[in-house]
Amino acid sequence: MKDMTFTLTEEQRALKAAVYELCKQYPPEYWRELDAKREYPDAFINELTKAGYLAALIPHEYGGAGLGIVEGGLILEEINRSGGNAGACHAQMYIMGTVLRHGSEAQKNGYLPKIATGELRLQAFGVTEPNSGSDTTKLQTTAIKKGDRYIVNGQKMFISRVLQSDLMLLLARTTPVDQVVKKTDGLSVFLVDIRGLKGFEVRPLRMMMNHSTNALFFDNVEIPADSLIGQEGKGFSYILDGMNAERILVASDSLGDGRWFIEKAVAYSSQRVIFGRPIGANQGVQFPIAKAHMAIEAADLMRTKAAKLFDAGEPCGPEANMAKYLAAEAAWDAGNACIDAHGGYGYAEEYDVERKFREARLYKTAPINNNLVMAYVGEHVLGMPRSY
Numbered sequence: 055m056k057d058m059t060f061t062l063t064e065e066q067r068a069l070k071a072a073v074y075e076l077c078k079q080y081p082p083e084y085w086r087e088l089d090a091k092r093e094y095p096d097a098f099i100n101e102l103t104k105a106g107y108l109a110a111l112i113p114h115e116y117g118g119a120g121l122g123i124v125e126g127g128l129i130l131e132e133i134n135r136s137g138g139n140a141g142a143c144h145a146q147m148y149i150m151g152t153v154l155r156h157g158s159e160a161q162k163n164g165y166l167p168k169i170a171t172g173e174l175r176l177q178a179f180g181v182t183e184p185n186s187g188s189d190t191t192k193l194q195t196t197a198i199k200k201g202d203r204y205i206v207n208g209q210k211m212f213i214s215r216v217l218q219s220d221l222m223l224l225l226a227r228t229t230p231v232d233q234v235v236k237k238t239d240g241l242s243v244f245l246v247d248i249r250g251l252k253g254f255e256v257r258p259l260r261m262m263m264n265h266s267t268n269a270l271f272f273d274n275v276e277i278p279a280d281s282l283i284g285q286e287g288k289g290f291s292y293i294l295d296g297m298n299a300e301r302i303l304v305a306s307d308s309l310g311d312g313r314w315f316i317e318k319a320v321a322y323s324s325q326r327v328i329f330g331r332p333i334g335a336n337q338g339v340q341f342p343i344a345k346a347h348m349a350i351e352a353a354d355l356m357r358t359k360a361a362k363l364f365d366a367g368e369p370c371g372p373e374a375n376m377a378k379y380l381a382a383e384a385a386w387d388a389g390n391a392c393i394d395a396h397g398g399y400g401y402a403e404e405y406d407v408e409r410k411f412r413e414a415r416l417y418k419t420a421p422i423n424n425n426l427v428m429a430y431v432g433e434h435v436l437g438m439p440r441s442y
């Protein structure tokens with residue numbers, strides 16, 4: 055077993071500090087303006103890519119930094135702790151793992167170096183559909199092989215960053231569900247070059263937060279057969295393989311949000327004087343902040359445990375799921391404590407609390423709902439009867 059201590063190395067502390075420094079060049083006004091216009095943070099993402107942070111998990115041989123999920127998590131956490139929104143770039147870190155683990159040498163050599171330099175962006179991950187939601191194996195988008203092509207038909211819902219990506223990882227059914235032994239069979243993953251794709255329509259959705267989210271329509275879309283990742287019909291297991299990374303990285307987003315809320319709430323309530331004393335001296339204001347801080351610290355321990363297990367190649371499903379749940383709930387509690395501490399100002403756009411509040415809320419729902427995390431823990435960790 056590799057290092058399982060919970061302190062950061064000197065390199066990890068330096069990485070955190072460097073990411074935070076870069077983020078500080080993108081002040082609250084930058085994120086506020088983009089939020090109002092629902093625009094993508096292109097300048098920030100380009101700089102982050104140029105600095106190599108988005109290629110943290112790509113191995114050296116493909117032009118990346120060859121770091122682990124511990125470091126990937128620290129990068130995302132610092133973006134959110136600084137007041138930014140790592141939701142604009144976190145997917146590249148977790149979906150790229152599917153290409154790395156299951157892609158052919160030609161796919162890895164063809165795409166990963168270009169993803170590392172930023173020449174190609176892979177930020178889109180098409181799983182959710184209007185009629186299947188959390189029940190992924192019921193998805194209805196089909197990819198049928200015809201010669202050297204697959205023909206894709208169907209719809210996807212809530213797929214983020216498609217207009218900002220060159221490539222999308224797509225999950226589609228290649229064998230009808232009534233012709234497979236297990237419903238998880240017959241699903242396949244494709245790495246699709248979506249630039250100028252005929253029959254492919256992207257309809258942006260105005261969401262609660264700035265997340266570049268869309269509905270997608272595939273009408274006889276032809277993709278080259280070599281877009282297939284790994285073996286046909288095994289896609290669901292490839293996606294599952296990537297879930298632990300996704301959970302750990304999203305937990306890191308939430309930890310960053312939680313820390314931003316705590317720092318903001320402490321600063322504001324320590325200087326705001328009402329009834330002749332700082333409001334933070336009142337237990338009604340102070341205790342929810344202290345409680346949220348403890349929850350963030352506890353979630354951080356679980357995130358770090360999950361990340362270290364992951365990097366050591368050990369099983370980490372329970373820890374990754376628990377980290378995602380605990381961090382999302384802790385960030386939400388921190389957000390509520392922060393908005394309460396700010397009184398009316400918590401609702402004013404110029405304080406950024408309401409924006410971060412909307413952004414932090416997402417991780418109770420996506421990429422997997424916290425209800426389903428509890429169902430996982432009940433069934434797979436505690437051995438209780440399956441609920442769905």
Ligand SMILES: Cc1cc2nc3c(=O)[nH]c(=O)nc-3n(C[C@H](O)[C@H](O)[C@H](O)COP(=O)(O)OP(=O)(O)OC[C@H]3O[C@@H](n4cnc5c(N)ncnc54)[C@H](O)[C@@H]3O)c2cc1C
Nearest residue numbers: 179180181182187188212213214265267420421423425442
């Ligand atoms: C801003 C945003 C961005 C997103 N980006 C992406 C993306 O890039 N790619 C992508 O593929 N998806 C994306 N999603 C989709 C997201 O992953 C789904 O919303 C989520 O998986 C839930 O699916 P659903 O919305 O259809 O909810 P449903 O599956 O319909 O569930 C609705 C509610 O019922 C609950 N529920 C359902 N079944 C059970 C059960 N058995 N037990 C207990 N509770 C249950 C759920 O927990 C949830 O609270 C995004 C969503 C949002 C909001």
